Amino acid sequence: MPEPDPNVRLSNAEREALIARLQTATEEGRLDLHEFAERSREVYEARTYADVERLLTDLPAEDRALAVPRAPAASGDMVLEPSYTHLKRQGAWIVPGLIRVNPKYSRVTLDFRTAEFTTREVEIAVNLEYAGLKVILPKGAHAIDDGVILEGGQVINRAFTPGGGQRIRLTGRVLYSRLKVRYERRFLWWRW
Incomplete structure (x- = not known):
């Protein structure tokens, strides 16, 4: 080339x-x-x-x-496997149809607010072990977390109301970890 x-x-x-x-x-x-x-x-x-x-x-x-x-290639799966760190995907990134998140003693943030979706539904397959996952959705998107198995962990889904936008389906296992799904927070001109 x-x-x-x-x-x-x-x-x-x-x-x-x-x-x-x-x-x-x-x-x-x-x-x-x-x-x-x-x-x-x-x-x-x-x-x-x-x-x-x-x-x-x-x-x-x-x-x-x-x-x-x-x-x-936008159709390929994304695999995130950080150990003892904080991994953040944000900005204008390309979202595949399947994202596998397997952190060990780590925190992962997936910020979809300005991301480019390749499919109408995105599956996030998690295997959280003593870790944290935060998912920030754009306005109109929603998340379904009925495929997550809890083993001493916690799932907080504040984006469960179906809208006309993207659907995020959460599956997998949460072992002594925290999975949180939310929308963008706003105060005056700040966004987080």
Whole structure:
């Protein structure tokens, strides 16, 4: 695949592909968590390929994000398996039809407010062990949590009223963990 022009601006999908490559390098032990956080921040601040090229020069050629296809496959499953950390997906990210969340002693936040949905219904299959999952839904969406098995855990669903928007179906197991689904909170100009 030819190298992209360094003066071409990055798209949101390409930024997400770069972050995925950095995460893979972190999981392989090539980057520590501090380096991953710093490089991820720089990817989100970058405007062109030239701005991110230096972030990948010390990684093997197969891990370089500049060689990935321009549009990531939206139909593939997403698997999130953090350990002893806080993982947050927010902004304009592409939501597949199935998201598997398997944290261990971690917190995960899935913010769907400005995400791009690929299907009308999204399944979030959870296996929470001593962990927390917070799901923030956009206006009009709703969540169904009748497929969750509680084993000393807690499910708080404040987004259960069906609307005309997306449907989030929660399935899986919650072991001494907390799963919370809510809408965006607002006060004056603040949003969280």
